[in-house]
Amino acid sequence: MSKKVLIVGGVAGGASAAARLRRLDEHADIILFEKGPYISFANCGLPYYIGGTIADRERLLVQTPKGMADRFRIDVRIQSEVIAVDPVKRMVQVQSEERGLYEESYDELILSPGARPIIPDLPGKDLPLIHTVRNIPDIDRIKELITSHNNQYSIVIGGGFIGVEMAENLKEAGLAVTLVEGNGQLLAPFDPELAASIAREMEQHGINLLFSERVQGFRSLTQGIGVELAGGRMLTADLVILAIGVTPDTAFLRGSGVALGARGHILVDETLETNIPHIYAAGDAIEVTDYVHGTKTAVPLAGPANKQGRIIADRIAGLPSVYKGTQGSSIIKVFGLTGASTGSNEKTLKRLGVSYQSVIVHPGSHASYYPGASPITLKLLYTPEGKILGAQAVGYDGVDKRIDAIATAIHFGGHISDLAELELCYAPPYSSAKDPVNMAGYAAENHTAGRVQLFTYDQLDAREPDQTILLDVRSALEHQNGHIPDSLSIPVDELRERMHELDPSKEIWVYCQVGLRGYTAAQILRQHGYQVKNLSGGYKTYRESQFKPVPFSGANGRSGTEQKNNSQSSGESMPAIQIDNDLNVCGLSCPGPLMQVKQTMDQLAAGQTLRVQASDPGFYEDVKAWAAMSGSQLLQLDRGKGGIIEAVIAKQMPSTPPSSDVAAAAPASTMVVFSGDLDKAIASFIIANGAAASGRKVTMFFTFWGLSVIRKPQTQKVPKTMLGRMFDLMLPGSSRKLGLSRMNMLGAGPKLIRSIMSGNNVASLEELIQSAAAQGVEMVACQMSMDVMGIRQEELMDGIKIGGVGYYLGAAASANHNLFI
Numbered sequence: 001m002s003k004k005v006l007i008v009g010g011v012a013g014g015a016s017a018a019a020r021l022r023r024l025d026e027h028a029d030i031i032l033f034e035k036g037p038y039i040s041f042a043n044c045g046l047p048y049y050i051g052g053t054i055a056d057r058e059r060l061l062v063q064t065p066k067g068m069a070d071r072f073r074i075d076v077r078i079q080s081e082v083i084a085v086d087p088v089k090r091m092v093q094v095q096s097e098e099r100g101l102y103e104e105s106y107d108e109l110i111l112s113p114g115a116r117p118i119i120p121d122l123p124g125k126d127l128p129l130i131h132t133v134r135n136i137p138d139i140d141r142i143k144e145l146i147t148s149h150n151n152q153y154s155i156v157i158g159g160g161f162i163g164v165e166m167a168e169n170l171k172e173a174g175l176a177v178t179l180v181e182g183n184g185q186l187l188a189p190f191d192p193e194l195a196a197s198i199a200r201e202m203e204q205h206g207i208n209l210l211f212s213e214r215v216q217g218f219r220s221l222t223q224g225i226g227v228e229l230a231g232g233r234m235l236t237a238d239l240v241i242l243a244i245g246v247t248p249d250t251a252f253l254r255g256s257g258v259a260l261g262a263r264g265h266i267l268v269d270e271t272l273e274t275n276i277p278h279i280y281a282a283g284d285a286i287e288v289t290d291y292v293h294g295t296k297t298a299v300p301l302a303g304p305a306n307k308q309g310r311i312i313a314d315r316i317a318g319l320p321s322v323y324k325g326t327q328g329s330s331i332i333k334v335f336g337l338t339g340a341s342t343g344s345n346e347k348t349l350k351r352l353g354v355s356y357q358s359v360i361v362h363p364g365s366h367a368s369y370y371p372g373a374s375p376i377t378l379k380l381l382y383t384p385e386g387k388i389l390g391a392q393a394v395g396y397d398g399v400d401k402r403i404d405a406i407a408t409a410i411h412f413g414g415h416i417s418d419l420a421e422l423e424l425c426y427a428p429p430y431s432s433a434k435d436p437v438n439m440a441g442y443a444a445e446n447h448t449a450g451r452v453q454l455f456t457y458d459q460l461d462a463r464e465p466d467q468t469i470l471l472d473v474r475s476a477l478e479h480q481n482g483h484i485p486d487s488l489s490i491p492v493d494e495l496r497e498r499m500h501e502l503d504p505s506k507e508i509w510v511y512c513q514v515g516l517r518g519y520t521a522a523q524i525l526r527q528h529g530y531q532v533k534n535l536s537g538g539y540k541t542y543r544e545s546q547f548k549p550v551p552f553s554g555a556n557g558r559s560g561t562e563q564k565n566n567s568q569s570s571g572e573s574m575p576a577i578q579i580d581n582d583l584n585v586c587g588l589s590c591p592g593p594l595m596q597v598k599q600t601m602d603q604l605a606a607g608q609t610l611r612v613q614a615s616d617p618g619f620y621e622d623v624k625a626w627a628a629m630s631g632s633q634l635l636q637l638d639r640g641k642g643g644i645i646e647a648v649i650a651k652q653m654p655s656t657p658p659s660s661d662v663a664a665a666a667p668a669s670t671m672v673v674f675s676g677d678l679d680k681a682i683a684s685f686i687i688a689n690g691a692a693a694s695g696r697k698v699t700m701f702f703t704f705w706g707l708s709v710i711r712k713p714q715t716q717k718v719p720k721t722m723l724g725r726m727f728d729l730m731l732p733g734s735s736r737k738l739g740l741s742r743m744n745m746l747g748a749g750p751k752l753i754r755s756i757m758s759g760n761n762v763a764s765l766e767e768l769i770q771s772a773a774a775q776g777v778e779m780v781a782c783q784m785s786m787d788v789m790g791i792r793q794e795e796l797m798d799g800i801k802i803g804g805v806g807y808y809l810g811a812a813a814s815a816n817h818n819l820f821i
Contacts, residue, residue, distance in 0.1 A: 051169030724790020
């Protein structure tokens with residue numbers, strides 16, 4: 001005898017169950033109820049119909065009632081809402097537009113009612129210009145409003161997937177858009193530093209963003225609608241999209257005996273059967289098991305809903321299929337950028353009390369020498385033992401397949417070593433010999449094995465400056481273009497020669513642009529006895545974490561939704577810019593693009609222009625900072641298709657020359673440091689640092705007792721004469737052993753002075769020496785004094801020049817400020 005199966009709801013879960021069940025059981029009596037006019041449509045594609053990417057509305061219709069009937073012999077009843085379920089009688093009550101109110105019996109019941117948009121109970125919530133996005137009729141109303149009326153301004157409330165996609169597509173449709181989000185970031189599945197990249201992409205395409213803003217109500221206006229914010233501000237627009245989330249559409253089950261969770265989700269077991277036999281449930285309305293942790297959660301995604309519908313059909317047909325849980329793998333397109341995630345993010349792991357570690361890498365989407373490569377930001381989360389817990393990525397190319405690979409690894413209980421060992425497809429147009437997935441695995445392996453200690457951007461606030469040194473190992477140009485406050489600059493290629501500038505008693509917190517040079521620097525320092533940590537993800541991640549939406553002018557959405565990016569979105573014709581030179585740096589990552597820009601600009605004549613194309617997302621902000629720093633004029637800055645950034649820069653015109661026949665010499669200072677007393681050495685370096693900071697070229701000439709100031713703190717094994725050994729006994733071994741000129745008190749005086757300086761946040765002598773070196777102060781040791789006192793060059797700090805009186809006199813001749821200390 002054939003089974004009678006009723007299905008409540010179509011779209012993903014219900015329609016999938018119906019089609020699968022018919023393929024497994026040709027004789028089943030299948031009836032599908034859908035309260036709307038469409039049983040199976042591409043609800044994930046609805047926003048793209050608004051933006052015009054999907055031009056043909058019919059493409060949204062996956063299946064029709066006639067198509068389901070013809071191919072699968074399924075009785076599809078549209079405009080028919082199931083309003084009650086009676087498990088005892090095995091009956092459902094249906095309110096039909098065609099048949100009125102009636103009952104239908106069942107042998108098996110599949111519930112797939114989906115979720116409906118949350119509409120908060122606020123004043124004005126029912127105004128006609130407020131819209132939600134759930135189905136075809138919803139999107140038809142929005143499309144008609146923006147095409148048949150002279151509407152220009154829109155407000156999207158909610159920064160989840162639907163809100164972000166609608167904001168993008170309303171912008172593509174030609175409307176000005178303001179997005180209001182109650183939290184401090186977009187897209188909750190992403191951690192803040194990755195969500196910031198997506199927010200920046202939206203802002204650079206002209207969308208206004210308001211974070212941490214709560215809507216208090218809506219007001220009907222003579223023209224349009226007003227959105228009242230908690231702070232008293234009111235935005236105005238021609239339409240509002242409400243996208244603050246969804247809630248399970250299960251009110252019709254109350255009183256039926258079907259168990260519901262605290263938020264109204266249907267509770268099911270691994271067979272997707274409810275607490276009542278012969279009643280199954282699938283899709284956005286059910287509570288599922290978190291695949292990673294085994295806890296209960298709700299994940300409204302189309303992929304899981306389709307799988308659940310298939311499994312229910314299997315169970316009804318007698319197959320032993322089970323649903324093992326939802327990982328939450330998801331992806332979103334935001335203009336040219338892609339964001340994707342799988343498994344758990346940091347917020348979830350903290351909420352569950354799970355111990356975890358993380359790494360962030362920024363590899364290229366494919367081989368950098370092949371055109372079109374762009375960086376991917378990839379974050380990996382894992383247990384201290386190495387089990388993979390989750391991953392997130394953003395980028396312009398290749399994000400999807402990297403997260404898909406890691407999602408697969410998570411599904412099979414993967415370890416970080418599995419990512420390092422994966423053999424993935426490689427050819428220059430598609431990847432690198434070390435795929436980004438491999439790179440994430442390598443970085444995580446280095447961390448868990450203890451080969452490198454990491455710190456994250458959010459730990460910088462807890463750093464104790466008196467116990468640590470924040471060290472920037474990027475190039476001087478990169479440091480000048482932007483750096484983490486209170487950081488010392490020593491490029492990694494100079495680190496071995498300048499290591500003496502670092503206090504070995506302090507922990508060194510290293511950072512570079514993306515983490516790779518920082519790792520190299522950390523290895524160098526670690527093997528020289530330093531305690532060192534490297535910033536995961538580097539300065540690029542730190543900078544993204546600092547993102548704050550640009551405040552927009554005006555008291556309402558109309559005056560506040562002006563275009564933010566330059567000529568590309570304004571719709572106004574721009575005067576033609578003469579281009580004198582072109583530079584393509586696509587595929588290069590920071591600092592490559594800036595270095596090439598500087599080298600090319602140096603070859604241009606004043607007033608000439610350079611057009612640059614770059615694929616590194618950070619170049620958008622980098623080139624603005626560089627232009628301001630160098631005095632060049634940034635004439636145009638656009639982000640085009642595929643995330644390619646195009647900038648046009650004009651070289652600065654020469655300034656008016658001095659009126660005198662002989663230009664004034666650059667200010668310079670020289671000083672002879674004769675004394676080996678702590679107080680006088682401190683005074684010398686305070687003056688030197690101040691002079692250097694004011695733009696002076698500073699030369700310090702150390703002679704006789706002053707040589708003790710620049711000796712290495714570690715005793716060096718060098719051959720010496722008897723006279724040299726006698727001087728060693730008399731001279732302080734380094735700056736740390738200098739006495740005071742007065743009140744030395746058998747060594748207690750220097751300790752007291754150092755303690756007072758530390759308590760008053762005055763830099764120590766050693767920190768002053770480091771600062772002077774970093775500012776380019778030239779330190780010269782007197783060769784004659786070294787010979788007399790038996791001091792060898794190996795005993796002096798790295799970077800100290802050796803010179804005689806002639807060297808000093810040459811420097812003094814061009815200086816206008818000379819001191820003898």
